[in-house]
Amino acid sequence: MRGIRQLAKHLDISIGTVSRALNGKPDVNDETRRRVLAAAEELGYVANQSGRSLRQGTTNVIGLMIESSKETLENGDNFFLGLTGGLQSVFARHKLDLVMLPCPSEEDSQEYLKRMVARRVVDAMIISATQRVDKRIDFLAKAKIPFVALGRSASGGNYTWIDLDFEGVAACAVERLISKGHRRIAIAAPSNDINLGYIFVDAYRQALERHGIEYDPALVIRVKSSEQGGYQAGDDLLGLEIKPTAIILIYELMAIGLYRRLVEAGIVPGRDLAVIGFREEPRARFLQPTLTCFRMSLRDLGVKLAETLLATMPAYAEFYPKGARNTIWPLELAPGESDAFTLNS
Amino acid sequence: MRGIRQLAKHLDISIGTVSRALNGKPDVNDETRRRVLAAAEELGYVANQSGRSLRQGTTNVIGLMIESSKETLENGDNFFLGLTGGLQSVFARHKLDLVMLPCPSEEDSQEYLKRMVARRVVDAMIISATQRVDKRIDFLAKAKIPFVALGRSASGGNYTWIDLDFEGVAACAVERLISKGHRRIAIAAPSNDINLGYIFVDAYRQALERHGIEYDPALVIRVKSSEQGGYQAGDDLLGLEIKPTAIILIYELMAIGLYRRLVEAGIVPGRDLAVIGFREEPRARFLQPTLTCFRMSLRDLGVKLAETLLATMPAYAEFYPKGARNTIWPLELAPGESDAFTLNS
DNA sequence: TTGCCACACCAAAACGTTTCCGGAAAGCGC
DNA sequence: GCGCTTTCCGGAAACGTTTTGGTGTGGCAA
Missing domain, CATH: 1.10.260.40 (lambda repressor-like DNA-binding domains)
Structure with a gap:
């Protein structure tokens, strides 16, 4: 035809x-x-999509930008794929298609984004791994491209974002550990400039101070968000003069490396050191003892992302009444054995 | 502007x-x-890409179709992301962009493909997870869309594909085990209709018979290609009347579940049962004892895929001399401790 | 009858780009 | 000076679609 x-x-x-x-x-x-x-x-x-796009000035394609950094590659990550299910279920209702745009690790992410947008290959964008100061946000806003960011920047300013409930998670983790008698609680945070690291550590600090525990910068261990990072965190932890009795990990993946380092040092997780992970990771499910962590439904988050994005697009706004521009996505505590260690006795 | x-x-x-x-x-x-x-x-x-596409009849976009099956989601998989690096490094030379097209799990993969192609959103396609009989191949061939399949179908017929060297891997694994005295070697293969399962088992069978060992269908354990599948494989293995002394896993992910089941049964991998995995999986790196497995560079495979695809496209053929239409991609043995168990004593 | 309106359709313009064709200007050999 | 080629550029058509404005038909009320 x-x-x-x-x-x-x-x-x-x-x-x-x-x-x-x-x-x-x-x-x-x-x-x-x-x-x-x-x-x-x-x-x-x-x-023919080209003809239609040319005439309408719209492509009916939504882009999900993916950072394929070395770290992501090494770790493997089903995070984005998990999101797509929910995203597509919403987009399909409007005959919108989703494409994943992996930013080459060699290319600057803003340059890549600029190219994709200028070429008019997508109508709207979902970006993730928001930096503390993220130039992509200004660019998209200035170019008037509808977008939603998964993760807020430091300013948290005047744009649409959805972010995980780091405050809630950090508070919950800290309180759980305190209730078991822990006072010296370490935290493993990412060493790069991704904003969630700062948010998480801040929330951890506030939770501590609410319970009258002084914040000790030495207990904030900055490492890569990977298995290796976890191992490194274990190393750093063992090097501390006064050893912590508990540790909170910002990525569950770290647990794998941490466990290994601990075992090497003759320390049994859950018995000699309480460990709480942040985001449920399929790869961490096998760990012994099982990891206490926080769960969420990636699919549901995808749905929320899609709905939030469409609400910002005039053509679809009617279907998705303009709610709050920003959403804090809750997570659920999944108790395991790794934080069984208690000092109450 | x-x-x-x-x-x-x-x-x-x-x-x-x-x-x-x-x-x-x-x-x-x-x-x-x-x-x-x-x-x-x-x-x-x-x-503007739409205007250009309309005029030229070409979009300068290559699609990488991804199956986001439940299994893939559960497992998490960095396979595709790992490929993108290599793909993009080649595509970038020709100002081609890569988009990942995740097929919604609710939608039939052929329907999805048809829609994407008919809309002319991509110039060419990379498909993966080739089925034994894969309708997508006929469709793409008939629609005259350049494509390359990662994985061959049963016919192996008249189209361009790249596949992993299952024959080589199976033969190497079997011979390695035989040289350690094993005669009763089980294999865990996928239960779905993906063709690599059949190829792998065939190669395993031939390798056995070359060494005068009779093929026993009871030793072919068909399970899901996941951690759970590995656990199930362990279950099935323990239920066999005459226990095998070695097992080959078609997905390393299975090793996680298998190890767990073995430990539950008081069997130590590597000491009481030899285990060899197939494809290196970052998630399997932490296993104790370390897994003997086969490695490859996803990036290099991506480069090869891209070059092979472009060679089939008239506009780019000049840069990539038409080599063989089909490639068997080699893997490298990475020895670990999991197959230390030997019967030679 | 006349006017009006709703209905169903057609013709043509427009979207932004690439490419074909023709032609002006300049250079060159004779 | 003449014919030829080369170099460079402008004009216009074409890609496939959506959308706007216009048109003819028939029904209905005045």
């Missing part, structure tokens, strides 16, 4: 009418519409 | 000349070209 023109000729109808029939526009007789739809189905006609 | 027209007007040059200047076509004075490039840079002009 060569195009709408052929289809129109085949039906002996003008192309305008065919177009309106296919797109569910008014001003077309029911019988005519039926015929058009039937013929399109039969001949396997599907509208 | 509104379009090439504005740019042309600003330079007081015709749009045709501007277009030629930007695209590196001849028939443009060096000085003029310089001015155009400078102005484009200054005004931030980037060609």
Whole structure:
């Protein structure tokens, strides 16, 4: 099938009418519409996206930008794939398609984004791994491209974002440990400039201070958010003069390396040191003792992301009443054995 | 910047000349070209992709189709992300962009593919997880869309594919085990219709028979390609009347579950049962004892995939001399402790 | 009858780009 | 000076679609 023109000729109808029939526009007789739809189905006609995009100035494609940093690659990450299910279930209702745009690790992420946007390959963007100061946000705002950020920047300013409830998680973890008698609680945070690290440590600090425990910077261990990072964290922890009795990990992946380092040192997690991880990671499920951690549904988060994004787009706003611009996404505590160690005795 | 027209007007040059200047076509004075490039840079002009695609009939986008099956999601998988690095490094040379197209698990993969292709959103496709009989291949061939399949179908027929060297891996694993005295070697293969399962088991069978060991179907354990599948495989293995002394796993992920089941049964991997895994998986790196397995560079595989694909596209064929249509990708043995168990004593 | 309106459709313009074709200007050999 | 080629550029068509404005038909009320 060569195009709408052929289809129109085949039906002996003008192309305008065919177009309106296919797109569910008014001003077309029911019988005519039926015929058009039937013929399109039969001949396997599907509208050429380029032509449509050119005319409408819209591509009907939403981009999910992915950082394929070395760290992400090493770790492997089902995070984005987990999101796609929820995203697509919402987008499908509006005949929108999702594409994942992996930013090459060699290319500057802002340059990449700029290229994708300037080429008009997507109508809107979802960005993630928000930096403390993230130039992508200014760029998208200035270019008037609808977007939602997964993760807030330091300013937290005037744009749409969804972020995980780091405050809640940190508070919950800290209080749980305190209730077991721990006073000297370490935290393993990421060493790069991603903002969630700062938020998490801040929340940890506040939770401590609420319970009258002095914040000790020495207990904040900055390492890579990876298995290796966890091992390194174990190393750093063992090097401390006064050893902590508990540790909170900002990425569960760290638990794998941490466990290994602990075992090497003859320390049994859960018995000699309480460990709490942050985000449930399939890869951490096998750990012995099982890791106490915080869970969430990636699919549900995807749905929320999609709905939030569409709410910012004029064409779809009617379906998604404008709620709050920013959402804090809750997580659920999943108790395990790794924080069984208690000092109350 | 509104379009090439504005740019042309600003330079007081015709749009045709501007277009030629930007695209590196001849028939443009060096000085003029310089001015155009400078102005484009200054005004931030980037060609609208829709207009270009419409005119050229080409999108300059390559799609990497991803199955986001429940299994993939549960497992988490950095496989595709690992591929993107290599793919993009090649595509970038030709100003091609890569998009990952995650097929919603609710949608039939062929329907999804058909939609993406009919819409002309990509010029070419990379498909993966090839089924034994894969309708996508016929469809793409008939639609004359350049594509390369990662994984061959049962027919192995008349299309371009790249596949891992299952024969080599299976033979190497079997021989390694035989040389340690094992005669009763089990294999854990996937239970779905993905073709690599069949290829792998066939190769395993042939390797056995080459060494005069009778093939016993009871030793082929079909389970899900996941951690749970590995646990199940352990279960099945323990239920066998005559226990095998070694097992080959088609996915390393299985090793996690298998180890757990073995430990539960008081069996120590590597001491009481030899275990060899197939594809190196970051998540399996922490296992104790370390897993003997086969490695490959995902990045290199991505490069090969990209080059193979471009070789099939007339517009790029000149850069990539037409080699063999099909490639068997080698893997490297990475010895670990899990197959230390030997019967030679 | 006349006027009005709703309905269903057609013709044409527009979206932004690339590419084909023709032609002006300049250079060159004779 | 003449014919030829080369160099460079402008004009216009074309890609496939949506959308706007216009048109003819028939029904209905005045």
